[in-house]
Amino acid sequence: MIPKPVIVFVPGAWHPPTCFRYVRDKLEAAGYATTGVSFASVGASKQLQDIGPDVAAIQNVVRPIVDQGKDVLLVVHSYGGVVGGESVRGLDKVSRAKEGKKGGITHLYYCCAFALPEGVSLMDALQQKNLPWFRVSEDQQIVTAADPDKIFYNDVADPDEDIAMLKTHSYQTFHSKVTYAGWKYVPSTYLLCEKDMAIPLHAQKAMVENSGVQWRVDTLDASHSPFLSMPDEMANSIKRAAGEEL
Template identity: 45%
Template sequence: MAPATVIIFVPGAWHSPDCFDTVIENLGKSGHSTDKVYLASVGPQTHLSGFGGDVEVIRSHILRAVDAGLNVVLVAHSYGGIPSSEAIKGLDYETRQKNSEQGGVVHLFFCCSFLIDEGHSLFSTMGGRDLPWYDVTQDRLEVNPSTPVETFYNDMSDDASCRAVAQLRPHSYQTFYSKCTYAAWKVVPSTYLYCLKDAAVPISVQKTMVENTASGYPIRTEKVDASHSPFFSVPNRLADAIRRVVVEE
């Protein structure tokens, strides 16, 4: 009998994983177990100097699952894809099987996320310069979005986008400079969800990462006609895409 699977959700910068709650509720109705990660870099008392704190907290959630013999589908949004990839090292299903250990990460689901290679960072992927909508503090420790509605929620109602903006928290800017040392998508079966109306990570950038950075690797793709926040604007479509991954695994 195959091990049970838990779906672990990792948000992007500025966001709480509570943004996935409607998706999680949908998946729960069909019997899927879920877990969600609160990133150390979002709204911290002291800003992080790199993504290590995020890697650690994501890895702790994965370890708790695999130590219980569970398989893991890791769903990562935006910035969350970078520390998520790093956190998987040594915890993928095949490696754990070779070590006679149960459970492991069986799939990585990128939701309009950053898919980068070793030696690269989010900052280098975006051309090595701040984006126009980055509002960075003078000490270069904190970053906030200056135009969150237009950048993240451009396909949502005014009321819904206002509620979403109210939930955002400051992000540790230096995490954007942390370089990836492990590209999990080279080892773990992966799916990339293209978001066609994304103004934060434009579809051209999403496709470049999948078609160029990950060229030669079998990255499955799906697409939704949605902004950078499909968990708000098309939660049922996102849940369906994740459900297909779990069924196939």
């Protein structure tokens, strides 16, 4: 039997990794080891000026796992796609095998996440226009999310607990350009979320269709937070990305 990959969850802007708790519980019950990443940009006392520390936060979680010879499936959500793709550099299974090392990132799983090419920032993808629900500080250092119940959790029955977990985010990370697009080098899945009010469905599809690579695509009739509203379905989608036949 092929060992199951360790599943590492990378949240979006403003979010802690505990947002994935229901999906992680279901995957752990199915025999998967899971862990999450906390970002330096979320709730920061000193605001980040680029994505470097968030990329490092992912690599600092992934590297000890792959150095044990284990494989990793990296689940990225929203802004997590920007830094998640960047974090793959040197940690994918093929690159490590060339160095005589076992283990590595074997699959990327984008949950309504930004899949950006090199040289493009999140704000570039938004045509340098803040979304209507961005609340940016006067000094351009902090961004918060207005109306999260409508933007992130529009199909979540009781989002109050998760809304209370949201923190500020370092706004300049949104202006930091991608230098490595991991989805070009690692097999990848994109989970399209049809009710997403943060990244509309047409924008999600455009990132997949314009990428120039072949994606495995799943679709859920879900908001920006399927890990809360449809955890069973998302867990099954991740299992399929991990190689299970369901």
